[in-house]
Amino acid sequence: MTAQKTKANIVATSGSHRLLKELPHAKLTWMLQRMCEIRYFEEKAEDLYMRGLVHGTMHLSIGQEATSVGSIATLRPEDLIIHHHRGHGHTIAKGADLTTMMAEFLGKETGYCRGRGGSMHIADISGGNMGATGVVGGGIPTAVGIALALQMRRSEQVLLSYFGDGATNEGEFHESLNMASTWKLPVVFICDNNQYGMSMHVSRVMNIANISERAASYGIPGQSVDGNDVLAVYEAVLGAVEHARSGKGPSLIDCVSYRWRGHSKSDRNLYRTQEEIEEWKRKCPIRRFKKVLIEAVVMTDSETEAIDQTAKATIEHAAEVAQTFPEPSPEHMEEEVYAL
Amino acid sequence: MNTNHTREITYLEAVREAMIQEMRLNKEVFLIGEDVGTYGGAFGVSKGMLEEFGPERIRDTPISEAAIAGAATGAALMGMRPVMEVMFMDFLTISTNQLVNQAAKMRFMFGGKCSIPMVIRAPSGSGTGAAAQHSQSLEAWFVNVPGIKVVAPSSPYDAKGLLIAAIRDNNPVLFMEHKLLYRLKGPVPEEPYTIPLQSAEVKREGRDLTIVAYSIMVPRALEAAEKLAAEGIEVEVVDPRSLKPLDKETIIRSVSKTGRVLITHEAPGTGGYGGELAAVIAGSAAFDYLDAPIRRLAGRDVPIPYNRTLEQAAVPQVEDIVAAARELAQEGR
Ligand SMILES: Cc1ncc(C[n+]2csc(CCOP(=O)(O)OP(=O)(O)O)c2C)c(N)n1
Numbered sequence: 001m002t003a004q005k006t007k008a009n010i011v012a013t014s015g016s017h018r019l020l021k022e023l024p025h026a027k028l029t030w031m032l033q034r035m036c037e038i039r040y041f042e043e044k045a046e047d048l049y050m051r052g053l054v055h056g057t058m059h060l061s062i063g064q065e066a067t068s069v070g071s072i073a074t075l076r077p078e079d080l081i082i083h084h085h086r087g088h089g090h091t092i093a094k095g096a097d098l099t100t101m102m103a104e105f106l107g108k109e110t111g112y113c114r115g116r117g118g119s120m121h122i123a124d125i126s127g128g129n130m131g132a133t134g135v136v137g138g139g140i141p142t143a144v145g146i147a148l149a150l151q152m153r154r155s156e157q158v159l160l161s162y163f164g165d166g167a168t169n170e171g172e173f174h175e176s177l178n179m180a181s182t183w184k185l186p187v188v189f190i191c192d193n194n195q196y197g198m199s200m201h202v203s204r205v206m207n208i209a210n211i212s213e214r215a216a217s218y219g220i221p222g223q224s225v226d227g228n229d230v231l232a233v234y235e236a237v238l239g240a241v242e243h244a245r246s247g248k249g250p251s252l253i254d255c256v257s258y259r260w261r262g263h264s265k266s267d268r269n270l271y272r273t274q275e276e277i278e279e280w281k282r283k284c285p286i287r288r289f290k291k292v293l294i295e296a297v298v299m300t301d302s303e304t305e306a307i308d309q310t311a312k313a314t315i316e317h318a319a320e321v322a323q324t325f326p327e328p329s330p331e332h333m334e335e336e337v338y339a340l
Numbered sequence: 341m342n343t344n345h346t347r348e349i350t351y352l353e354a355v356r357e358a359m360i361q362e363m364r365l366n367k368e369v370f371l372i373g374e375d376v377g378t379y380g381g382a383f384g385v386s387k388g389m390l391e392e393f394g395p396e397r398i399r400d401t402p403i404s405e406a407a408i409a410g411a412a413t414g415a416a417l418m419g420m421r422p423v424m425e426v427m428f429m430d431f432l433t434i435s436t437n438q439l440v441n442q443a444a445k446m447r448f449m450f451g452g453k454c455s456i457p458m459v460i461r462a463p464s465g466s467g468t469g470a471a472a473q474h475s476q477s478l479e480a481w482f483v484n485v486p487g488i489k490v491v492a493p494s495s496p497y498d499a500k501g502l503l504i505a506a507i508r509d510n511n512p513v514l515f516m517e518h519k520l521l522y523r524l525k526g527p528v529p530e531e532p533y534t535i536p537l538q539s540a541e542v543k544r545e546g547r548d549l550t551i552v553a554y555s556i557m558v559p560r561a562l563e564a565a566e567k568l569a570a571e572g573i574e575v576e577v578v579d580p581r582s583l584k585p586l587d588k589e590t591i592i593r594s595v596s597k598t599g600r601v602l603i604t605h606e607a608p609g610t611g612g613y614g615g616e617l618a619a620v621i622a623g624s625a626a627f628d629y630l631d632a633p634i635r636r637l638a639g640r641d642v643p644i645p646y647n648r649t650l651e652q653a654a655v656p657q658v659e660d661i662v663a664a665a666r667e668l669a670q671e672g673r
């Protein structure tokens with residue numbers, strides 16, 4: 001608890017105002033809508049959990065919505081993502097069907113993984129979401145393989161590989177960045193940095209101030225950005241995506257944000273102060289984006305609220321429908337293990 | 341054992357008490373793992389230990405299972421007695437090089453000139469809805485590696501006695517803690533005591549058939565035995581407690597008495613530890629007493645699913661044990 005917390009040296013948002021002018025209105029609307037959907041999805045997930053309707057675990061990214069949305073907003077529809085246990089945001093931003101996603105959370109046969117995977121393992125392979133891994137860091141080497149296949153097939157697609165700050169202390173992270181950088185693979189490594197593992201603040205588990213410094217070991221670009229500023233994330237990741245798509249290889253983008261909720265389900269928050277949590281709640285990425293949009297006269301107050309309320313209604317509907325779906329049957333599970 | 345000082349505590353508390361008592365006795369014992377300090381461990385096993393022993397001996401680590409296992413192995417090579425906690429048994433996959441190629445082999449490979457006295461505490465098993473990557477029982481892998489011992493206690497009493505024995509043992513000991521057992525209560529003496537690693541226990545006596553079960557399967561087998569008793573089938577439940585080294589005698593004696601044996605575990609059947617148990621029985625004097633083929637009831641050959649119904653269907657439940665034991669009791673009669 002007494003750990004000295006080094007303030008991350010975050011590159012200031014340079015292009016926000018330019019981006020507000022350059023990006024199509026529809027894109028900005030899309031961004032806000034997705035952020036709101038993520039927030040409402042997770043609040044609903046939490047509610048269903050509290051009501052005892054979910055057996056299992058979940059990891060909420062409330063407070064981190066700008067990172068997944070800002071990064072995925074840079075992609076073409078055919079581009080790919082692979083991600084980790086705190087993955088609702090990436091899944092929604094990548095365009096998942098919310099009812100199918102809610103069904104997976106509830107363990108239903110009609111869910112994305114037919115109830116086999118659950119909250120921690122949502123994959124939407126046909127939609128370019130190559131799946132969430134519950135083993136910290138476990139998706140990063142797989143990302144190397146996906147990007148290798150893209151390169152060998154001369155594809156124009158790129159891959160975003162997501163993981164937490166804690167995951168960058170796994171050997172798998174370092175081996176993967178080394179290999180991907182050596183082969184100039186078309187992947188962008190994105191650290192969804194909420195500053196904590198389960199209870200360990202980054203300052204207690206690494207001897208550097210910014211995770212992006214790790215890029216230097218692999219000779220690739222590295223940048224830390226304000227992960228609560230959706231436009232800053234967009235700008236940084238866009239550059240990295242172009243870099244990857246043009247054959248120049250991977251980058252590491254460290255998006256610094258904060259998780260409002262406990263690590264999983266709930267926890268006793270013994271490792272941080274209530275003041276710290278409140279301080280970050282005041283930096284809410286959704287409220288902030290709305291404010292920016294309104295101040296730049298891109299949207300009116302009632303327009304942002306309409307987007308917000310539509311998102312809320314969409315999630316309510318998804319949750320209601322998903323609860324009526326059938327449960328899977330255990331009879332033929334063995335037949336599902338191996339491909340034919 | 342002074343029964344005056346025995347009280348009811350949970351399995352989780354028994355594990356914690358064993359660590360605390362050994363750490364008080366021996367300065368060279370320390371706990372190392374992810375979130376074991378401030379957070380008190382993912383399951384709360386080490387709650388409060390940081391306050392007593394401080395951050396040096398209740399050592400919070402980065403999320404780095406390979407280096408955690410290596411740090412424990414190296415410290416043990418120096419003669420210290422680390423207890424390493426892996427957050428879920430599934431993540432031993434990341435520690436495996438250090439455990440299997442270093443810790444398990446160094447003593448033999450270096451001509452007996454060193455020893456690796458360490459404990460690897462691993463929460464195992466399914467039943468919490470944590471799905472395929474947080475629910476495995478990987479004992480069979482480790483039993484197959486000469487140099488590592490494997491222990492899987494099923495009660496608070498066994499957990500404390502076996503953990504103290506494991507800490508005092510001069511070898512790497514993999515100590516499996518089933519997550520569903522953490523809340524199980526039972527009588528445990530306050531003072532430290534050990535249970536020899538090679539000592540199976542008859543958990544319930546019966547004449548009609550033997551169930552060999554370990555870890556979570558022991559309480560399930562005992563519950564099944566209660567139900568079968570109501571039908572007039574008297575089941576004997578034998579818990580090996582330690583899978584390696586294995587107390588073969590107790591198992592052979594029981595099977596020789598009942599003439600029928602059902603072996604059950606949560607891990608998938610194919611290549612599972614039940615095969616080893618079956619081979620031990622079939623190759624022993626008990627073979628002559630068998631009135632029916634040896635039976636196995638194991639987890640299905642599937643990754644553990646998320647959905648609760650599927651999850652329960654993937655591993656043997658009390659009803660499955662009852663059904664299998666009932667059939668076995670009637671076979672050939
Ligand atoms: C290999 C591995 N070790 C430990 C865990 C347990 N665990 C789950 S999430 C987590 C913290 C991960 O921190 P970070 O990578 O920063 O992601 P965050 O949860 O903060 O999004 C831990 C230790 C795990 N799932 N996998």
Ligand SMILES: [Mg+2]
Nearest residue numbers: 164165196197
């Ligand atoms: Mg984190």
